[in-house]
Amino acid sequence: MKVVRIGVVVGVVLLGGCTAHKQAGQPTATSGTGVKQPVFSAGGKGIGDRYFPAYGNGGYDVADYDLSLRYDPVDGGLSGTATITATTTQNLSRFNLDFKDLKASSVTVDGAVCATREDDDELTVTPPAGIAEGKRFTTVVNYVSTRTRKNTRNTTGGWLPAQVGGFALGEPASARTWYPVNDHPSDKATYKLKMTVPAGLQVISNGTPSPQTTSDGWTTWTWTEASPMASYLSTVAIGHYRIDRSTHLGRPMVIAVPSSLPADSPPAQAVARTGEIADFLATRFGPYPFDAYGALVLDDSRIDFALETQSRPTYASTILRPDNGTSVVAHELAHQWFGDSVSLKRWKDIWLNEGFATYAQWLWKEHEGELSVQDSFDQAYSKTEWKLPPGDPGADALFAAPVYQRGAMTLQALRSAIGDAAFFALLKSWPAEHKNGNAATDDFIAAATRAAGGRDMKSLLTTWLFAAAKPPKPSSSER
Numbered sequence: 071m072k073v074v075r076i077g078v079v080v081g082v083v084l085l086g087g088c089t090a091h092k093q094a095g096q097p098t099a100t101s102g103t104g105v106k107q108p109v110f111s112a113g114g115k116g117i118g119d120r121y122f123p124a125y126g127n128g129g130y131d132v133a134d135y136d137l138s139l140r141y142d143p144v145d146g147g148l149s150g151t152a153t154i155t156a157t158t159t160q161n162l163s164r165f166n167l168d169f170k171d172l173k174a175s176s177v178t179v180d181g182a183v184c185a186t187r188e189d190d191d192e193l194t195v196t197p198p199a200g201i202a203e204g205k206r207f208t209t210v211v212n213y214v215s216t217r218t219r220k221n222t223r224n225t226t227g228g229w230l231p232a233q234v235g236g237f238a239l240g241e242p243a244s245a246r247t248w249y250p251v252n253d254h255p256s257d258k259a260t261y262k263l264k265m266t267v268p269a270g271l272q273v274i275s276n277g278t279p280s281p282q283t284t285s286d287g288w289t290t291w292t293w294t295e296a297s298p299m300a301s302y303l304s305t306v307a308i309g310h311y312r313i314d315r316s317t318h319l320g321r322p323m324v325i326a327v328p329s330s331l332p333a334d335s336p337p338a339q340a341v342a343r344t345g346e347i348a349d350f351l352a353t354r355f356g357p358y359p360f361d362a363y364g365a366l367v368l369d370d371s372r373i374d375f376a377l378e379t380q381s382r383p384t385y386a387s388t389i390l391r392p393d394n395g396t397s398v399v400a401h402e403l404a405h406q407w408f409g410d411s412v413s414l415k416r417w418k419d420i421w422l423n424e425g426f427a428t429y430a431q432w433l434w435k436e437h438e439g440e441l442s443v444q445d446s447f448d449q450a451y452s453k454t455e456w457k458l459p460p461g462d463p464g465a466d467a468l469f470a471a472p473v474y475q476r477g478a479m480t481l482q483a484l485r486s487a488i489g490d491a492a493f494f495a496l497l498k499s500w501p502a503e504h505k506n507g508n509a510a511t512d513d514f515i516a517a518a519t520r521a522a523g524g525r526d527m528k529s530l531l532t533t534w535l536f537a538a539a540k541p542p543k544p545s546s547s548e549r
């Protein structure tokens with residue numbers, strides 16, 4: 071049902087005992103009795119992503135998440151309050167938040183108690199009165215996590231309690247397992263996290279730290295991410311960490327390594343080069359896009375990958391081996407431009423994240439004198455599987471090797487076609503034009519065409535991104 075009249079909203083409201091009242095100045099529709107009444111409708115339970123129809127929600131746009139949470143050392147549980155500031159994009163009778171393995175104890179909108187429903191990883195909130203289109207509103211959710219150390223042993227992704235502390239991490243979705251959220255990269259927001267833990271434990275998250283405060287044996291840590299962030303890029307880690315705080319180019323740099331790892335271990339050595347690698351990438355992609363730098367290393371057998379969590383990438387200790395450590399750091403730092411600052415409009419375009427981050431690894435390896443970009447291309451060209459189109463890999467193959475390798479090869483093919491000067495100008499203009507925003511493959515094709523002086527790059531790029539067969543090797547004579 072697309073349009074719900076206010077009378078229907080009153081029916082829903084009976085569930086929660088709220089009272090509805092007519093608001094002034096709203097659009098009206100003529101009901102069956104001929105009386106003009108405001109038209110309100112429910113926000114969609116998905117944001118419209120073909121790959122993940124239930125991800126995100128319709129009807130509003132979040133500006134800020136203010137999370138005030140507490141970690142319980144007895145069972146590893148999380149609880150707290152999320153204050154979500156958003157603006158309606160329609161006359162809204164009710165709306166959803168993504169909400170998985172969480173339980174709400176109370177929900178208010180602008181201070182008014184709301185009726186709620188929880189099912190299918192969604193929290194449905196029905197305020198006592200509809201909210202007019204374009205109105206800013208504040209939702210406060212008190213909640214607990216239903217995940218505990220005992221029941222999450224086999225769970226991957228999202229909030230994972232550990233023996234001491236825990237952490238939250240995962241792509242394409244993880245945020246919904248630790249706070250109510252519009253869980254899709256097309257709705258980016260700023261964040262503040264206050265996390266209260268037993269004194270002696272450390273808390274690491276995105277962005278810039280504020281001084282922590284301690285009372286009665288509990289310490290509250292505060293982290294602020296002031297640049298809009300996609301929800302899957304939010305993270306928190308609680309545990310015993312060595313935290314190295316410094317500044318880099320005048321911005322805070324926070325590098326956290328588990329106390330269980332020696333200070334000179336390969337993971338610690340790799341992340342110690344964060345500033346140097348970010349500076350190299352800035353020479354290729356333009357200014358580093360965020361207020362803070364850093365790294366977070368995890369030492370937990372459930373995690374064996376890295377993720378480009380905003381301003382502070384997360385690395386499983388096992389992935390930062392002596393032979394490949396800085397290449398992984400270059401990959402995750404490149405995502406700060408490609409994925410984090412310029413975020414996806416929809417998951418289908420994942421190559422815009424992974425192809426660029428892989429290309430950055432090729433650039434870094436060349437810079438380090440390990441392997442030229444052309445050699446990286448040639449290796450990938452000889453061993454890639456060509457059936458899976460990186461421009462539309464399908465939800466189940468979002469992170470398949472061709473998304474990374476053929477995505478990067480696509481960029482090298484474009485470079486061959488338009489020449490180094492135009493290509494490297496594009497690598498800077500693209501993140502500049504979409505800074506803190508969202509983009510899609512079509513936007514990139516248009517940008518590449520502009521970079522090529524108007525020569526249409528659509529056919530070249532669609533062949534590399536979508537053809538089910540190996541495209542011809544680009545000839546270097548075109549450069």
Ligand code: TRP
Pocket residue numbers: 239240241242375376377378401402424469
């Ligand atoms: N985006 C990550 C990277 O390439 C990889 C990744 C895919 C991932 N799925 C994940 C990381 C789930 C953590 C969780 O750097």
Ligand code: ZN
Pocket residue numbers: 401405423424427
């Ligand atoms: Zn990646």
